[in-house]
Amino acid sequence: MTNRLEHVWIVDDDKSIRWVLEKALQQAQMQTKTFERADALLQALQDNQPDVIISDIRIPGTTGLDLLSHIKNNFPKIPVIIITAHSDLDSAVTSYQSGAFEYLPKPFDIDEAISLVKRAYIHSQELNQTQTTTPPPSSVSEIIGEAPAMQEVFRAIGRLSQSNITVLINGASGTGKELVAHALHKHSPRSRAPFIALNMAAIPKDLMESELFGHEKGAFTGATTLRQGRFEQANGGTLFLDEIGDMPADTQTRLLRVLADGEFYRVGGHTPIKVDVRIIAATHQNIEQRVKEGLFREDLFHRLNVIRIQIPKLSERREDIPSLAKHFLQQTAKDLAVEPKLLKPATEEYLKNLPWPGNVRQLENICRWITVMASGRDVHIDDLPHEITSQTTETTKSTNWQTQLKTWVEQSLEEGKTNLLAEALPIFETIMIEATLKHTAGRRREASELLGWGRNTLTRKIKELDLEKSIKIDTLD
Numbered sequence: 001m002t003n004r005l006e007h008v009w010i011v012d013d014d015k016s017i018r019w020v021l022e023k024a025l026q027q028a029q030m031q032t033k034t035f036e037r038a039d040a041l042l043q044a045l046q047d048n049q050p051d052v053i054i055s056d057i058r059i060p061g062t063t064g065l066d067l068l069s070h071i072k073n074n075f076p077k078i079p080v081i082i083i084t085a086h087s088d089l090d091s092a093v094t095s096y097q098s099g100a101f102e103y104l105p106k107p108f109d110i111d112e113a114i115s116l117v118k119r120a121y122i123h124s125q126e127l128n129q130t131q132t133t134t135p136p137p138s139s140v141s142e143i144i145g146e147a148p149a150m151q152e153v154f155r156a157i158g159r160l161s162q163s164n165i166t167v168l169i170n171g172a173s174g175t176g177k178e179l180v181a182h183a184l185h186k187h188s189p190r191s192r193a194p195f196i197a198l199n200m201a202a203i204p205k206d207l208m209e210s211e212l213f214g215h216e217k218g219a220f221t222g223a224t225t226l227r228q229g230r231f232e233q234a235n236g237g238t239l240f241l242d243e244i245g246d247m248p249a250d251t252q253t254r255l256l257r258v259l260a261d262g263e264f265y266r267v268g269g270h271t272p273i274k275v276d277v278r279i280i281a282a283t284h285q286n287i288e289q290r291v292k293e294g295l296f297r298e299d300l301f302h303r304l305n306v307i308r309i310q311i312p313k314l315s316e317r318r319e320d321i322p323s324l325a326k327h328f329l330q331q332t333a334k335d336l337a338v339e340p341k342l343l344k345p346a347t348e349e350y351l352k353n354l355p356w357p358g359n360v361r362q363l364e365n366i367c368r369w370i371t372v373m374a375s376g377r378d379v380h381i382d383d384l385p386h387e388i389t390s391q392t393t394e395t396t397k398s399t400n401w402q403t404q405l406k407t408w409v410e411q412s413l414e415e416g417k418t419n420l421l422a423e424a425l426p427i428f429e430t431i432m433i434e435a436t437l438k439h440t441a442g443r444r445r446e447a448s449e450l451l452g453w454g455r456n457t458l459t460r461k462i463k464e465l466d467l468e469k470s471i472k473i474d475t476l477d
């Protein structure tokens with residue numbers, strides 16, 4: 001996963017504000033949790049704490065300001081961003097005075113909200129707040145993958161279970177590296193000890209050493225308390241170092257020493273600390289290339305590269321797309337307590353043929369979008385977000401549809417499919433009909449002329465292909 005260092009909790013009784021913030025923050029690779037009421041958030045704070053809290057000034061259960069003072073008293077290091085109505089300057093002032101990190105006047109700009117959260121997060125790090133990242137529970141156990149390349153990954157996890165060996169995971173962003181790292185931990189003798197994830201690319205360079213190794217009180221300006229680093233937190237368990245290729249040279253040197261000696265010093269410390277930590281590292285980069293270019297230490301590379309697991313891009317395991325999509329649609333529906341959406345076969349086929357540069361994470365995001373935005377229970381191609389339909393244009397720039405169709409036929413035959421026309425024709429007709437009706441704003445007579453069919457044929461096809469629900473603007477002509 002992981003740029004997802006930041007855990008952000010949002011409390012607002014306005015569902016749409018919660019939704020907008022949540023999606024935007026997730027898009028920025030942060031983990032979010034939302035609450036409708038302040039008391040639910042206070043309850044949750046007893047179990048664990050986020051890096052940043054965003055709260056409306058008026059919320060059921062208490063006021064934003066009471067909540068703020070409760071947090072300031074009990075969890076002083078968590079920055080709180082208060083959302084206020086524009087007119088409500090008084091409360092903005094009061095929220096500052098009561099210790100809010102910042103306030104966000106409504107209506108707010110999403111980018112501004114995100115940069116505010118990022119600033120608050122860095123600020124909280126400077127206040128030496130220690131937080132562990134735990135992936136969301138729903139993503140921990142289930143790894144979906146029928147494709148041969150994924151089966152290979154499962155075999156590796158199986159072979160490595162009960163072992164403590166160092167693993168290097170390679171794969172593009174969003175392919176599931178953290179999920180695999182977590183599975184390796186879960187199936188290891190260390191499963192009861194912590195799994196700590198840390199993304200090198202997300203940590204400012206000068207905070208990296210103290211993030212990894214902790215620091216003593218007074219080690220540098222602002223180090224007002226002793227702070228444990230991730231190595232200490234992960235003692236007995238697993239430390240997942242994501243985007244290891246981005247690790248600065250001096251930290252690489254230090255890490256190498258720790259791996260060789262099994263001990264380290266906190267920043268500003270003089271007593272060696274012994275730990276027993278299993279390292280799982282991951283990168284999307286070609287790490288051998290970085291070694292060649294002198295950007296990554298060769299000796300460290302060999303230490304990490306004991307076992308290598310390669311996670312394929314989503315475009316290299318297209319057969320898994322329908323089951324992944326189904327899984328994400330069900331998961332999102334469960335989270336939102338709504339009925340899961342169902343993809344029509346043509347939609348599945350369409351999704352299977354997209355380029356997916358953002359890999360599984362992108363598919364997951366699209367499924368969330370569909371769950372919230374698609375109007376009916378059945379999801380037609382037309383219901384997909386523009387983001388994805390424009391991707392097709394990108395693909396078709398390089399490969400025309402005939403070539404893609406040919407690839408599909410070849411793949412299907414290889415998979416042993418039969419009766420190919422019965423599968424392809426309805427998809428072909430659905431795309432033709434939906435696109436044309438979109439163009440004519442739902443006017444069937446005009447669409448049938450454009451398609452070169454009689455009006456009755458079009459009506460019959462729409463019925464046969466069960467497209468009625470997807471045609472939203474349906475005039476009576």
Ligand SMILES: Nc1ncnc2c1ncn2[C@@H]1O[C@H](COP(=O)(O)OP(=O)(O)OP(=O)(O)O)[C@@H](O)[C@H]1O
Nearest residue numbers: 001002139143144173174175176177178179360361
């Ligand atoms: N095979 C899979 N089955 C189910 N869910 C998956 C699978 N692969 C990835 N996911 C989900 O997709 C999302 C992205 O996966 P993950 O964060 O593990 O990718 P990553 O490779 O670590 O990404 P990055 O390099 O950007 O940090 C997560 O929510 C994860 O749970």
